[in-house]
Every structure is written in C-alpha cells, then in structure tokens.
Amino acid sequence: MRKLQQSPERFENYIGGQWVPPATGEYAPNRNPADLDDVVGHYPASGAKDAQAAIQAAKDAFGGWAGTPAPSRGRILAKAVEIFRSRIDELARALCREEGKTLAESRGEVMKGINLFEFYAGEGFRLRGKTVPSEMPKTLTFTLRQPLGVVALITPWNFPFAIPAWKSAPALVAGNTVVLKPASGTPATAMLMAKVLHDAGLPKGVFNLVAGSGGSVGNALVDHPDVKAVSFTGSNATGMALNERCARRGIRVTCEMGGKNPVVVLQDADLDLACTGILQGAFGSTGQRCTATSRVIVQRPVSQQVIDALVDGARRLKVGNGLNAGIDMGPAVDEAQLKTDLRYIEVGQSEGAKLLTGGRQLKGGDYDKGYFIEPTVFTGVEPGMRIHQEEIFGPVIAIIEVDTLDEAVDAANAVEFGLASSIYTRDANAAMSFIERSEVGMVHVNNPTVGGEAQLPFGGWKSTGIGEREMSEEGAEFFTQLKTVFFDYTGQARQSKIY
Numbered sequence: 001m002r003k004l005q006q007s008p009e010r011f012e013n014y015i016g017g018q019w020v021p022p023a024t025g026e027y028a029p030n031r032n033p034a035d036l037d038d039v040v041g042h043y044p045a046s047g048a049k050d051a052q053a054a055i056q057a058a059k060d061a062f063g064g065w066a067g068t069p070a071p072s073r074g075r076i077l078a079k080a081v082e083i084f085r086s087r088i089d090e091l092a093r094a095l096c097r098e099e100g101k102t103l104a105e106s107r108g109e110v111m112k113g114i115n116l117f118e119f120y121a122g123e124g125f126r127l128r129g130k131t132v133p134s135e136m137p138k139t140l141t142f143t144l145r146q147p148l149g150v151v152a153l154i155t156p157w158n159f160p161f162a163i164p165a166w167k168s169a170p171a172l173v174a175g176n177t178v179v180l181k182p183a184s185g186t187p188a189t190a191m192l193m194a195k196v197l198h199d200a201g202l203p204k205g206v207f208n209l210v211a212g213s214g215g216s217v218g219n220a221l222v223d224h225p226d227v228k229a230v231s232f233t234g235s236n237a238t239g240m241a242l243n244e245r246c247a248r249r250g251i252r253v254t255c256e257m258g259g260k261n262p263v264v265v266l267q268d269a270d271l272d273l274a275c276t277g278i279l280q281g282a283f284g285s286t287g288q289r290c291t292a293t294s295r296v297i298v299q300r301p302v303s304q305q306v307i308d309a310l311v312d313g314a315r316r317l318k319v320g321n322g323l324n325a326g327i328d329m330g331p332a333v334d335e336a337q338l339k340t341d342l343r344y345i346e347v348g349q350s351e352g353a354k355l356l357t358g359g360r361q362l363k364g365g366d367y368d369k370g371y372f373i374e375p376t377v378f379t380g381v382e383p384g385m386r387i388h389q390e391e392i393f394g395p396v397i398a399i400i401e402v403d404t405l406d407e408a409v410d411a412a413n414a415v416e417f418g419l420a421s422s423i424y425t426r427d428a429n430a431a432m433s434f435i436e437r438s439e440v441g442m443v444h445v446n447n448p449t450v451g452g453e454a455q456l457p458f459g460g461w462k463s464t465g466i467g468e469r470e471m472s473e474e475g476a477e478f479f480t481q482l483k484t485v486f487f488d489y490t491g492q493a494r495q496s497k498i499y
C-alpha cells in the first residue's frame with residue numbers, strides 16, 4: 001500500500017494521490033471553537049494555482065476512472081466504508097474538535113457519512129438507464145448514464161464530514177473525478193476522508209482536496225473550463241452568486257442553501273413528544289443545521305404548556321466543550337457566528353418579541369476559552385419579524401401562537417425558504433393536509449425537522465435549493481449525463497413512419 005503521512009501539526013492539500021504543500025506557501029490555524037487554546041492543526045490557505053493543479057490531476061484521472069466498471073468503482077467505496085468504520089472514534093473526535101458539536105453528535109454525523117458511502121457503493125450496481133420500445137422494427141432504444149468529467153464540490157462548516165461524503169460518494173460512483181473544497185474553518189475531517197479513500201485504493205487523481213477560502217479556491221474552481229459541474233452547500237448569498245457564475249459558463253449546478261424550518265404543534269398532539277423533538281431540532285448542533293427547527297407554531301389552547309416546557313428544557317441543557325461527557329450543546333462555530341446569533345437576539349427584542357430565556361454569551365471559567373451562547377427562546381413572534389424570516393443558524397427558537405390549522409400553515413409558509421417542516425398531531429387528516437400544503441422539500445410528522453437518510457432525496461423548495469436533490473438515486477443522477485441510443489439492426493436504410 002502507498003504510504004501517506006501528514007505531520008500532526010501541519011496539513012497539506014491532497015492532489016494526484018499525494019499530500020502537496022500549497023503553492024501560496026501559506027497556512028492558517030484551525031482552532032477548536034470550544035477551546036481556542038486547542039489548535040486542531042495548520043491548514044493550507046491555498047490559491048488559484050492549487051485549484052488548477054487539482055483540476056489537472058482530476059482531468060488526467062478521468063478517462064481511467066470513467067472506464068472502470070461502475071460496480072468496481074462501488075467496491076472501492078465499499079472498502080472505504082470498512083476503513084471508515086474502523087476509524088469512527090478518530091473521525092468523531094476530529095469533527096468535534098474542529099466544529100464544536102458534541103462527541104455524540106459528531107459520531108452521529110460520521111455514521112451518517114458512512115451510510116452515504118455504503119448506499120452509493122451499492123449504487124455502482126444500479127446507475128440505471130432505461131430501455132423502451134422503438135417505433136421502428138428491429139431497433140433497440142435505450143439510455144445510458146455517463147459521467148460529466150471533473151466536478152467541484154464546495155462544502156460548508158456545519159457538517160464537515162457528512163456533506164463532503166454525500167457529494168463525493170455519488171460523484172465518484174458515477175465515474176466523475178472530484179475536487180473538494182471544504183469550508184476553510186473545518187478541513188480536518190474532510191482530510192481524514194481523503195486519507196481513507198486513498199487507503200481504500202482509489203486511483204490517484206480521482207479525488208482531490210484543496211483547502212482554502214471561497215474567494216480564492218472556490219472561484220478558481222467554479223470558473224475553470226475543465227470543471228463540468230458544481231455541487232455547493234452553504235449560505236444563500238454565496239450560492240446565488242455561484243449559481244450565476246455557473247450559469248454564465250452553462251454548467252450544471254446544485255445549491256443547497258438556507259432554511260427557516262417550522263414545527264407546528266396542534267392541540268391534540270402528544271406534547272411531551274413534541275417538546276422533546278423541538279428541543280432536539282432547535283438546539284442539537286447548536287442550531288447550526290440547515291434543517292434546524294427555528295420556528296414553533298403552536299395552537300393557543302396548548303401554547304402555554306409548550307412554551308413552559310421549551311423554556312424549562314432550554315434551561316436544563318448543559319452547554320460546554322463537546323469533548324467532555326454530559327454536554328448537551330457545544331459552542332457557536334466561530335466568532336462571526338456567535339456575533340450573528342447575538343445580533344439576531346437584539347433584533348428580536350427590538351422588534352417586540354419577548355425573550356423568555358437565554359440570549360447571552362456564556363462567560364467565566366472555561367466558557368471564556370470558546371464561543372458559547374445560551375439556548376434561547378422567544379415568544380410573541382409575528383410572521384413579519386426578522387427573527388421569523390431570516391436564518392440565524394444558532395440556538396434560537398421563535399414561538400408563534402395561532403388558532404387554527406389554516407393559520408399555522410400560512411405562518412409556516414410565510415418565509416422565503418422551503419427546506420423542512422414538521423407537524424405534531426394525532427389527527428391523520430390534519431397531518432395529510434399539512435403535508436400537502438407545506439411549501440418545503442421535506443416534511444416530518446411527529447418528528448423534528450432535522451435528519452435525512454442516504455436512500456431518500458434531500459433538499460428544499462423556494463430559496464433553499466437550486467438544481468437536483470441530493471442523496472438517493474437523484475443525488476447520483478446530478479453527476480451523470482444521459483445519452484439516448486438508437487441501435488438499428490435491420491441492416492436496411494431507415495424507413496421512418498413518423499411524420
């Protein structure tokens with residue numbers, strides 16, 4: 001097996017099957033947001049030249065990889081699954097240190113990423129086209145799904161393992177070669193992923209990773225003529241700009257962006273179940289999930305009970321360094337996100353919403369080492385308010401009280417985003433009516449807004465998403481192009497009967 005060593009302090013880009021120092025010669029430290037004294041490592045601050053080198057390596061590898069039978073490509077992913085499983089603890093710890101979510105949450109994320117590799121390993125046997133009857137005699141008509149070429153994957157900091165996995169696995173099994181640019185603040189786990197793919201025997205150049213900022217590496221990838229598709233997850237501002245750049249080049253793009261996900265609680269709901277789910281959905285991963293529950297729309301007869309339970313639940317959560325046992329919620333990922341959270345809490349108060357609990361940065365003792373914030377609950381929120389409309393990406397719940405299911409549906413839909421929604425009720429008719437009318441890509445019943453499974457399409461409506469769904473078969477389809485084949489075995493000139 002090829003030897004691949006990284007220094008524990010300084011990490012390099014992964015290009016053409018090797019660790020390569022950035023052409024810029026520059027590195028940036030990545031610190032644990034729960035403990036700024038804990039330096040996870042120094043990571044390349046790469047530039048356009050590094051992006052170009054990775055694209056060239058991917059281009060050189062494309063012919064061989066595209067020509068490898070898809071089941072064999074899948075088998076390499078299956079081998080990676082085996083190796084990932086043997087390194088779960090290492091991956092989870094790295095993820096916890098670089099992103100701040102708790103060890104349990106980190107483990108969950110790693111498992112999810114592994115499931116995605118497992119699902120797409122099997123997809124190597126399926127990548128189906130279709131065979132349909134032709135109008136013509138002795139003519140076989142069918143479709144083939146073929147890879148696009150070099151694809152760029154640009155990922156955010158909030159799921160530093162699962163999102164690179166859910167983009168890389170389908171791209172690879174479909175026969176593309178990949179350049180991944182992880183978020184500049186969280187490249188560590190993605191680098192471990194590169195190492196596992198290497199150890200699984202992925203040929204050199206098939207998967208490449210360049211660490212650095214969006215402005216320098218991201219733009220260089222998106223604008224390069226050899227990049228045939230871009231798959232992006234991140235903020236709306238960046239995604240919309242990136243979509244425009246890709247449109248100018250006429251290449252395929254998928255952007256998975258913001259959310260402002262509501263949970264509706266009807267008066268007949270199991271309120272314990274609802275409140276437990278809301279607390280998980282809102283404060284899990286410190287609210288830093290595109291599917292996080294950020295709005296609770298509750299029917300008035302039970303609203304006080306729900307409000308009391310959520311305030312009580314929020315106050316009971318133990319906030320701290322996710323590496324320690326017994327911690328329920330980690331820090332904000334960085335200073336900028338902490339400031340955003342605090343700014344929105346001020347905005348909520350100035351708009352007239354009532355702050356019931358939380359709202360402050362946690363200070364003193366070990367809290368001074370990181371970016372900790374209290375779980376926060378607002379009530380008296382109206383659909384026109386900014387804390388109802390805008391994605392905060394922090395541990396903040398906005399509660400809206402309504403009288404009827406119709407009002408709840410209107411409030412749920414009264415945002416620009418359309419990622420996920422949820423309803424808690426025992427009334428099947430109400431649930432189905434909500435499912436039909438909810439303007440989102442994913443609806444949950446008696447379940448928090450969070451979560452996705454490898455075998456189910458993931459993505460949103462409205463301003464949340466552009467392009468194909470991710471995960472599932474749809475996720476692989478994005479990375480293929482269709483070819484329709486007309487195979488005439490009459491041995492005679494065509495005599496068309498179609499006019």
Ligand code: ADP
Nearest residue numbers: 155156157182183213214215218219234235238
């Ligand atoms: P988030 O802060 O939620 O991660 P961003 O949209 O800021 O969302 O970043 C998502 C990813 O997009 C990151 O990897 C980031 O470096 C990258 N990115 C930022 N700006 C650009 C850009 N102009 N072109 C390409 N990628 C970019």
